Amino acid sequence: MDKPVLRADARRNRAKVLAAAEQAFAVDGLAVPLDEIARLAGVGAGTVYRHFPSKEALFQAVVLERIEQFAQEARELLAAEDPGAVFFDFFKRVVKQASLNRALCDALAETTGLGFKAGAGTDFRSALQALLIRAQAAGAVREDIDGDDLRALIAGCLAAERYSPESRHLVRVVVDGLRKAS
Known part of the structure; x- marks a missing residue:
């Protein structure tokens, strides 16, 4: 099953979340809260959850x-x-x-x-x-x-x-x- 194509803004937000998560996980591992990743990415927590259903999925x-x-x-x-x-x-x-x-x-x-x-x-x-x-x-x-x-x-x-x-x-x-x- 193919993944749905994301809108340009959704792709940008996903990329921001991944970059922020990489930075945060590099320092704190799984201990970093998702809200902190959202803050670092400059997006709301809901945006993070739309792309990744759990912290483990993002990790x-x-x-x-x-x-x-x-x-x-x-x-x-x-x-x-x-x-x-x-x-x-x-x-x-x-x-x-x-x-x-x-x-x-x-x-x-x-x-x-x-x-x-x-x-x-x-x-x-x-x-x-x-x-x-x-x-x-x-x-x-x-x-x-x-x-x-x-x-x-x-x-x-x-x-x-x-x-x-x-x-x-x-x-x-x-x-x-x-x-x-x-």
């Missing part, structure tokens, strides 16, 4: 948009020349960007929810696994790591970044552990 829309961007970037990197370097750079970039955004961090660390189970999350997981497989085939990444292990390592790195932000070396330790021994 999912914001997070999935960013995860879709990660998936697209990973797919584009599949053609890169140095699969190992590309894989490690992408892994570190995902952890870094997600650690700066509480909503994204929460979603990527969630093992049963938004980040990896809904549409874009599946695309992200598949694209990340494809990068992993290429890097393994090139001899850059250990062969005993699979996509589920990688997801767990991302969640672990996000927890390390979130709860011990001064310990930047922990992500490097994880990345070093992924490298295939020479």
Whole structure:
């Protein structure tokens, strides 16, 4: 079933709500009230509810948009020349960007929810696994790591970044552990 086409003003309001929600969720995660998002967007609470029936639906829309961007970037990197370097750079970039955004961090660390189970999350997981497989085939990444292990390592790195932000070396330790021994 196709979505109805929104009027220009409704599209603008939806975009304002998404931008405000992304900003608010990045700082406060799901704790931010919808009224605060409406205020930041410069719209009424009713406008927010017309586009998103719940705070969770808005959160999912914001997070999935960013995860879709990660998936697209990973797919584009599949053609890169140095699969190992590309894989490690992408892994570190995902952890870094997600650690700066509480909503994204929460979603990527969630093992049963938004980040990896809904549409874009599946695309992200598949694209990340494809990068992993290429890097393994090139001899850059250990062969005993699979996509589920990688997801767990991302969640672990996000927890390390979130709860011990001064310990930047922990992500490097994880990345070093992924490298295939020479």
